[in-house]
Amino acid sequence: MQQAVSPNPVTRPADQDVPEGAILAAIDLGSNSFHLIVARVEHDEVRPVETLAEKVQLGAGLKDGVLNKAAIRRGIDCLSRFKQVLDSVSPYRTRIVGTNALRQARNRRDFTNAAEALLGVPIEVIYGREEARLVYLGVAHTLADDEHSRLVVDIGGGSTEFIVGQRFEPQKLESLQMGCVSYTRQFFKRGGITTKRYRRAYDAARLEVSHIRHRFSSSQWEDCVGSSGTLQAIEAIIQHFNWSEGGITRSGLACLERALLQFGHIDDIQIEGLSDTRRNVILAGTAITAGIFDELGITLMRASRGALREGVIYDLLGRLSHEDVRERTIKALMQRYSADAQIAEIVEERADNLFQAVAGTWELEAADRDLLRWAARTHEIGMAISHKHYNRHGAYLLRNADLPGFSQDEQETLALLVWCHRRKLPLADLENMPESDRRRATRLVAILRLACAFKYVEQVEELPLVKVTAKARSLKLIFPGDWLTQHPLTSYELREEKAQLRKLGLRLSIR
DSSP states (O other), X not given: OBOOOOSSOOOOOGGGOXXXXXXXXXXXXXSSEEEEEEEEEETTEEEEEEEEEEEOOGGGGEETTEEOHHHHHHHHHHHHHHHHHHTTSOGGGEEEEEOHHHHHOTTHHHHHHHHHHHHSSOEEEOOHHHHHHHHHHHHHTTSOOOSOEEEEEEEOSSOEEEEEEETTEEEEEEEESOOHHHHHHHHSTTSBOOHHHHHHHHHHHHHHHHTTHHHHSGGGOSEEEEESHHHHHHHHHHHHTTOSSSSEEHHHHHHHHHHHTTOSBGGGOOOTTOOGGGTTTHHHHHHHXXXXXXXXXXXXXXXXXXXHHHXXXXXXXXXXXXXXXXXXXXXXXXXXXXXXXXXXXXXXXXHHHHHHHHHHHHTOOHHHHHHHHHHHHHTTGGGGTXXXXXXXXXXXXXXXXXXTTOOHHHHHHHHHHHHHTSSSOOHHHHHTSOHHHHHHHHHHHHHHHHHHHTTTTTTTSOOOBOEEEEETTEEEEEOOTTHHHXXXXXXXXXXXXXXXXXXXXXXXXXX
């Protein structure tokens, strides 16, 4: 299919090249702290040039799945200070990810919309296992590139990630709902410290870890590495008092436990080597760490400076260097569910042509083009379950599978596109979206549905020149001569699409 191209077709910015010396930035919006890193690309590695961290405790403002206004304000105030540094970095070389607190918050858009308006960069809320993958990537780049298998543990404010991997490849990923902020709130609500409360926190952590013990116990790896400020703080205290010969040991943790339990209230904790910013979470962090050690049989853990923010930087470098892990994820999905590669290629090409024709008028961006292409490639994976309602089966797989590289919003949008590519539209799902997201999604749905309408024709013949024009709420396809008359099935399908697209607020004209 050829088409008339819109006045401002979407293109990837030339700024997405990554020359030597390019500056990249990443922000980790954690449940306890926000972290900013700015780094320079040198010989395919990234060298930090600026790091900032602020204790925001977003997770402390989360109750019954809702972030309170005070927590949102703390977060925006922090980002307004980070902005001074970010203003020197191109938005296309900046990536911002949100973790557990934002995953749990039903009103997260109250925060993310304000943050995006302030910084001019999209906020990606990521699933727990994607967080684990990025943590491992950050840690792996700080360690020796050897053949040893390693367990990486990252204790955050609201969740704890576990990864077993080798070199730069994670092999097992898990995220558990326990963190130093959430456990402080749950077990030390008013700050009072007792042996009984500590034991309850320890037992809860150990029970949580027991669910993954068979996959992450000490028989599955050779070295253990801790990531995050909590584990760095624990190691620093243990080393300060010479409670171990190196790193975190169980005997060193026992000494720390005894020292902490001497205090009656969290506010009273005064231990050399412990910063004020860690005082109110160190008790819960120690209980979680002790539970992990005892349940997984860990004898020694060494803390690493590598963490989520470094992993986000390296992942961003890969995307900008055309080594996007999301491409590998989609390819693996197609192989796993035996998707027809020929049909996927046809639909992807048609969708891309239509996209280029309407992108300027419909204000679509390069990220939208990527989602459309990935939806085209995976639109038939549901056939591995059943041909009947295969679009729904495909959407279920995409919504619930672990998709390395994809943010929560990207994964949900991808699933929605696959659901909507044929038959009746799930209008309730579309209507529940925020206005700006709904407008973008409906336009991508329209493109994908039309691309799929031609897939069976193109298996046997090439489509003729079709003129495509778009306005804000309409789309016109003009076919040459009597082509539609000669292809009655396609003509019928396009007429049926008029009614469906009308439900999306789009008028389709065909002649």
